[in-house]
Amino acid sequence: MRRRGFRSPSWTASLTWKSAVFLTVMCCTLAALLGFLVHTAVTRQTVEQAREKTLSRLEVVTDAYEAGEPLPPGSGIDPPGLPASLRALAADGERGTVVADGPHRPGDPDGRSGPAMWAAGPADGRALATWTDYSHSARTIGGLDRAIIGSSLLAIAATLLVGLFAVGRVTRRLHQSARVARRISAGDLDARVHDPRTARPVRAQDEVAIVAGALDTMASTLQRKLQTEQRFTADVAHELRTPLTGLSAAAELLPPGRPAELVRDRVQAMRALTEDLLEISRLDARTEEVDLAVHELAPLAERVVRASGADTEVRVRGAARVETDRRRLERVIGNLVANAHRHGRPPVVLSVDGAVVSVRDHGPGFPAYLLDGGPQRFRTDGAGKGHGLGLTIALGQAQVIGARLDFGNPPDGGALVRMTLPEYVRLDDGDADANPGGDGGRGSTDDPDGPTRRGPHAT
Numbered sequence: 001m002r003r004r005g006f007r008s009p010s011w012t013a014s015l016t017w018k019s020a021v022f023l024t025v026m027c028c029t030l031a032a033l034l035g036f037l038v039h040t041a042v043t044r045q046t047v048e049q050a051r052e053k054t055l056s057r058l059e060v061v062t063d064a065y066e067a068g069e070p071l072p073p074g075s076g077i078d079p080p081g082l083p084a085s086l087r088a089l090a091a092d093g094e095r096g097t098v099v100a101d102g103p104h105r106p107g108d109p110d111g112r113s114g115p116a117m118w119a120a121g122p123a124d125g126r127a128l129a130t131w132t133d134y135s136h137s138a139r140t141i142g143g144l145d146r147a148i149i150g151s152s153l154l155a156i157a158a159t160l161l162v163g164l165f166a167v168g169r170v171t172r173r174l175h176q177s178a179r180v181a182r183r184i185s186a187g188d189l190d191a192r193v194h195d196p197r198t199a200r201p202v203r204a205q206d207e208v209a210i211v212a213g214a215l216d217t218m219a220s221t222l223q224r225k226l227q228t229e230q231r232f233t234a235d236v237a238h239e240l241r242t243p244l245t246g247l248s249a250a251a252e253l254l255p256p257g258r259p260a261e262l263v264r265d266r267v268q269a270m271r272a273l274t275e276d277l278l279e280i281s282r283l284d285a286r287t288e289e290v291d292l293a294v295h296e297l298a299p300l301a302e303r304v305v306r307a308s309g310a311d312t313e314v315r316v317r318g319a320a321r322v323e324t325d326r327r328r329l330e331r332v333i334g335n336l337v338a339n340a341h342r343h344g345r346p347p348v349v350l351s352v353d354g355a356v357v358s359v360r361d362h363g364p365g366f367p368a369y370l371l372d373g374g375p376q377r378f379r380t381d382g383a384g385k386g387h388g389l390g391l392t393i394a395l396g397q398a399q400v401i402g403a404r405l406d407f408g409n410p411p412d413g414g415a416l417v418r419m420t421l422p423e424y425v426r427l428d429d430g431d432a433d434a435n436p437g438g439d440g441g442r443g444s445t446d447d448p449d450g451p452t453r454r455g456p457h458a459t
Contacts, residue, residue: 002409015174018408019167020160027159031152035145042144046137047117054119054132058095063128067124075130079103082129083118090120090127099134114138173208177215183217189223192216232361234281240274276389281378283396290325290401294424297322298352304333305350310341315354323424328397332405333357335394336417342390355423360416365409374407 017320026345061075071077078087081103089096102116114135120127176193183191193216197209205213254260282288299318305312333350336359340348344361351358369376376390398405398419405417 015171016164016167017193020164023160023163024156027156028152031148033158034147035152038148039141039145041287043141046141047099050099050117050134050137051119052130054097054117054130055095057130057132058119058121058128061124062121062128065128072130074132075128077123077126077128079129079131082120082127086118086120086129087127090122090129091125092188093122095119102131102133152328170208177212178210180219181215184219185220189219189226192219223315230281232287233277237274237277237379240270241278242273245275273389276393279393280389280396283393283400288400290328292323292325294321294323295326295329296320297355297357297421298331300326301333301350301352301357304330307338307339308334310337310348311346312337312341313347313349315349315351317351320352320421321422321424322355324403324421328401329403329421332397332401332419333359333404335390336419339390339394340415340417355421357419357421358416360410360414362414365413365415366407371407371409385390 064071081099081101083098086096086098097117097119099117102114105257114133115138116131117134118129118131120129122128173195180191180193193212195209195212197205198213244267248271251260251264251267254263297320302314305314329331336346337350340359340361344363347362349360351360375395377389377392395405402422404420408416410416
């Protein structure tokens with residue numbers, strides 16, 4: 001069994017989080033370095049001052065000892081509490097100082113006073129020592145350390161906030177560019193970043209502004225090229241209609257026979273292709289309008305199957321009413337059924353389950369490119385006839401009426417297309433019950449001449 005490795009949360013990959021960690025580590029490192037340097041310098045200076053003061057006091061004590069005078073307070077011969085290292089140094093005839101606990105004081109519960117700076121020197125084989133209070137210096141160093149830690153934490157917090165604010169502005173601009181890129185990839189060629197730094201060419205641009213400007217330029221160029229191709233396709237299809245009409249009329253005048261049938265068949269195929277190209281051009285222009293009306297989905301799908309004349313099984317699992325453009329919906333269902341018969345194998349099954357229409361065949365299934373990127377024009381891997389425009393038109397018309405198409409290959413073989421329509425919901429059950437047609441006052445069901453509502457191309 002393969003062991004799965006640890007996967008860090010997705011938020012740890014963000015630039016903001018990485019910048020926060022980097023700033024925190026750098027601030028902590030810098031604060032620790034500066035704090036260490038300041039602590040070392042101040043401690044060294046404080047110790048040197050205390051050492052010089054104690055050595056000067058030892059000189060006075062030594063003069064008093066040599067003159068036979070009483071020793072001043074805070075000094076003595078081998079006083080209790082003298083550090084052993086300093087006692088050994090004096091026994092060797094040398095002088096030295098050390099910071100250690102002070103001598104025993106009466107009433108001190110732990111037997112020791114605060115820190116003291118000891119100084120000792122030789123005195124007839126013994127140690128002549130003196131000491132000065134070091135507690136004030138120790139408190140000064142402790143207060144300095146606390147001040148360094150507090151100021152370091154404050155500086156780290158301030159630097160982190162300022163850094164996150166600056167990084168946040170950059171990441172917000174990057175996220176804006178990413179959102180625009182996703183909109184462009186989804187088909188919204190009018191999307192632009194419009195970074196304020198690119199609005200004025202004389203203004204210095206950072207790397208994010210350069211990327212945003214390049215993305216806007218790419219989108220504009222892509223939009224112009226696609227519009228040129230769309231106009232070219234529409235113009236070619238429109239110009240072909242006139243000669244094809246004349247060619248169709250001339251084909252009808254040919255004497256009966258096999259050549260005449262072949263000519264009529266090819267002319268009919270050319271006319272169908274031309275009409276498909278014109279339909280795709282209208283869909284690309286996004287100027288289509290829909291005539292909305294309420295329809296029973298199951299009877300509508302059954303009529304499309306009967307009109308196709310193909311051997312298609314219809315299964316109805318649930319009845320639903322949808323508000324849609326009947327002509328466009330019939331076009332979508334008809335194309336899906338025709339594609340299943342053309343590129344798949346029987347049996348072909350059309351299922352209606354609520355507001356979902358599924359078309360299933362038992363052929364080789366959809367190619368990988370279609371499952372990954374959707375239908376592509378003039379591309380088909382099937383063995384049957386076709387130009388690869390049927391599913392493209394079905395997808396475009398489905399977007400117009402607000403439906404969603406999902407393409408897949410079932411595990412047991414074949415191809416499956418699932419169309420999900422927006423289901424019609426009655427807002428007033430009382431009015432719906434009073435109206436036998438069940439249209440809720442919004443239009444008759446399955447009546448082509450009934451009241452309809454006209455809406456814009458909804459994509």
